[in-house]
Amino acid sequence: xxxxxxxxxxxxxxxxxxxxxxxxxxxxxxxxxxxxxxxxxxxxxxxxxxxxxxxxxxxxxxxxxxxxxxxxxxxxxxxxxxxxxxxxxxxxxxxxxxxxxxxxxxxxxxxxxxxxxxxxxxxxxxxxxxxxxxxxxxxxxxxxxxxxxxxxxxxxxxxxxxxxxxxxxxxxxxxxxxxxxxxxxxxxxxxxxxxxxxxxxxxxxxxxxxxxxxxxxxxxxxxxxxxxxxxxxxxxxxxxxxxxxxxxxxxxxxxxxxxxxxxxxxxxxxxxxxxxxxxx
Amino acid sequence: xxxxxxxxxxxxxxxxxxxxxxxxxxxxxxxxxxxxxxxxxxxxxxxxxxxxxxxxxxxxxxxxxxxxxxxxxxxxxxxxxxxxxxxxxxxxxxxxxxxxxxxxxxxxxxxxxxxxxxxxxxxxxxxxxxxxxxxxxxxxxxxxxxxxxxxxxxxxxxxxxxxxxxxxxxxxxxxxxxxxxxxxxxxxxxxxxxxxxxxxxxxxxxxxxxxxxxxxxxxxxxxxxxxxxxxxxxxxxxxxxxxxxxxxxxxx
Numbered sequence: 001x002x003x004x005x006x007x008x009x010x011x012x013x014x015x016x017x018x019x020x021x022x023x024x025x026x027x028x029x030x031x032x033x034x035x036x037x038x039x040x041x042x043x044x045x046x047x048x049x050x051x052x053x054x055x056x057x058x059x060x061x062x063x064x065x066x067x068x069x070x071x072x073x074x075x076x077x078x079x080x081x082x083x084x085x086x087x088x089x090x091x092x093x094x095x096x097x098x099x100x101x102x103x104x105x106x107x108x109x110x111x112x113x114x115x116x117x118x119x120x121x122x123x124x125x126x127x128x129x130x131x132x133x134x135x136x137x138x139x140x141x142x143x144x145x146x147x148x149x150x151x152x153x154x155x156x157x158x159x160x161x162x163x164x165x166x167x168x169x170x171x172x173x174x175x176x177x178x179x180x181x182x183x184x185x186x187x188x189x190x191x192x193x194x195x196x197x198x199x200x201x202x203x204x205x206x207x208x209x210x211x212x213x214x215x216x217x218x219x220x221x222x223x224x225x226x227x228x229x230x231x232x233x234x235x236x237x238x239x240x241x242x243x244x245x246x247x248x249x250x251x252x253x254x255x256x257x258x259x260x261x262x263x264x265x266x267x268x269x270x271x272x273x274x275x276x277x278x279x280x
Numbered sequence: 281x282x283x284x285x286x287x288x289x290x291x292x293x294x295x296x297x298x299x300x301x302x303x304x305x306x307x308x309x310x311x312x313x314x315x316x317x318x319x320x321x322x323x324x325x326x327x328x329x330x331x332x333x334x335x336x337x338x339x340x341x342x343x344x345x346x347x348x349x350x351x352x353x354x355x356x357x358x359x360x361x362x363x364x365x366x367x368x369x370x371x372x373x374x375x376x377x378x379x380x381x382x383x384x385x386x387x388x389x390x391x392x393x394x395x396x397x398x399x400x401x402x403x404x405x406x407x408x409x410x411x412x413x414x415x416x417x418x419x420x421x422x423x424x425x426x427x428x429x430x431x432x433x434x435x436x437x438x439x440x441x442x443x444x445x446x447x448x449x450x451x452x453x454x455x456x457x458x459x460x461x462x463x464x465x466x467x468x469x470x471x472x473x474x475x476x477x478x479x480x481x482x483x484x485x486x487x488x489x490x491x492x493x494x495x496x497x498x499x500x501x502x503x504x505x506x507x508x509x510x511x512x513x514x515x516x517x518x519x520x521x522x523x524x525x526x527x528x529x530x531x532x
Contacts, residue, residue, distance in 0.1 A: 172389035173365025276425040
C-alpha cells in the first residue's frame with residue numbers, strides 16, 4: 001500500500017476505535033442522565049432518613065432500604081470475598097491439574113446460572129429450614145452470585161504476578177505460604193480489588209435472588225433472621241405500583257443505588273491503594 | 281567447618297527428561313566458581329540444585345548429594361526453606377518486589393523470617409546495601425519504589441536483598457545478562473569484593489566475565505560437566521577438545 005493510503009487507513013481505524021471506546025461509556029452516561037432527570041427531584045433529606053409512607057400518602061423515603069442494601073451487600077461480601085479470593089489463589093497456585101480445572105469450569109457454569117435460580121437455591125437451603133425469609137438468606141444468595149466472579153478474577157490476577165517474584169521470595173528462604181501472603185497477594189492487590197468491586201456492583205443491583213430470600217420489609221428490620229428491605233426490591237415494588245409519587249421515588253432509588261456503588265468503588269480503591277503499584 | 285560445596289553424582293530431570301548427568305565437583309570456600317556453557321547446557325539447572333530451587337518448578341526432580349559446609353542439602357528431613365536462608369540467589373533479570381520500597385526490599389528476607397525490631401532492620405539494611413555497593417546511591421531514597429531504580433541498581437538491590445539474611449553462599453544465575461557494560465562492570469567489581477566474605481557460584485554465558493571474576497571454572501555441555509579446573513588453566517590450556525572448541529568460539 002502507498003504511504004498516503006496507509007495514512008488514511010490509519011486515521012480511519014484510529015477514529016473507529018475511539019468511537020467504539022466512546023460507545024462503551026455512552027449507555028452509562030445515558031442511564032445516569034436519565035436517572036438524574038427523572039429521580040433527582042425526589043432525592044431529598046427525607047428520602048435518606050424516613051421510612052416508606054403507607055399507601056396513599058405522599059412523601060416518605062427509603063432509609064430502611066438503603067441501610068438494608070448496605071447490610072445485605074456487606075454480609076454477602078463477608079461470606080463471598082474470603083472464599084472467592086482464597087479459592088482464586090488456590091486455582092492460580094495449585095500444582096494439581098484436575099481439581100482446578102473442574103473448579104474453574106464449574107465456576108464459569110455458576111456464573112451463567114440465572115440469578116433467580118440462585119434465589120431459589122438460597123430459598124431451599126436457608127429459608128425453608130429456617131421457616132422464614134431473612135437478611136441472612138438474602139446475603140447467602142448474593143454471596144453465591146459473587147463467588148464465581150471473585151474466584152475467576154482473583155485467579156487471573158494472581159496468575160499475572162511474575163514467577164520471578166515468587167522465585168526471588170522463595171530463594172530468600174521464605175516459606176511458600178508467606179510468599180503468597182506477603183509478596184504475591186500485595187502485588188495482585190489492585191487487580192483483585194477491581195474484581196471485588198465488579199462483584200459488589202453486580203450484586204448491589206440484584207433483585208431476583210432477593211424476592212424470596214430477603215423478601216423486603218417496609219419497616220426497620222431488627223434482626224438478621226428477619227426479612228430485610230433492599231433498594232432493588234423497593235425500586236421494583238414502587239415501579240410496578242400505580243402511584244406517580246412511588247414512580248418518582250423508584251427513580252430516586254435507582255439514582256441512589258448507582259451513587260452508592262460509585263462511592264463504595266471509589267472508597268475501596270482509595271482505601272486499599274498501596275504505595276507502589278503491582279499488577280492491575 | 282568450612283569446606284565449600286561438594287557435589288557428587290548430581291542428576292536432575294524435568295518431567296522425566298534427564299537434563300543433568302552425574303555432576304561431580306568441589307567448589308572452594310570464599311572463592312568464586314564460574315559455570316560456563318552454551319544455552320541449554322544445564323548450567324542454570326545446576327546452580328538451582330545448589331539451593332533446592334530446582335524442585336520449585338512442577339515436574340522437576342533431583343538425585344545425588346550436595347554438601348555445603350559438610351551438610352547434605354538433599355538428606356532426608358532437610359527443610360528447603362532453611363537451606364535457602366543460608367544460600368542466597370541472584371537471578372538473571374533484576375526482580376525487586378514492585379510493591380515494596382528500596383528499604384523494604386532489602387528488609388524483606390529478615391522481616392518475613394520474623395525480625396521485627398526497627399533498629400535491627402535498619403542496621404541490616406544499611407550493612408547489606410553497603411556490601412552491595414549501593415548505599416551511597418540510594419541512602420536518600422530508601423522510601424522510593426524498588427523498581428524506580430535503574431536496571432543495574434535494581435540488580436545490586438537484589439544482591440543486597442540476598443546478602444541481608446547473611447548467607448554463607450551466594451549463587452548468581454547470569455546476573456549481568458540483562459545489564460549494560462557499565463552496570464556489568466560494577467557487578468563484577470562487587471563480586472571481587474564479596475568473595476572474601478562468601479562462597480560465590482556464578483553462571484555466565486560470557487567467557488570473559490568468567491575469566492575476570494572466577495578462580496575456578498566448570499564447562500558444561502549437554503547436561504554434563506566436560507571440564508573443571510583453575511580458570512586461567514581452563515582458558516589458556518583446556519584439556520578437552522570440546523572445551524577448546526567452545527572457548528575459541530567454534531560453537532555455542
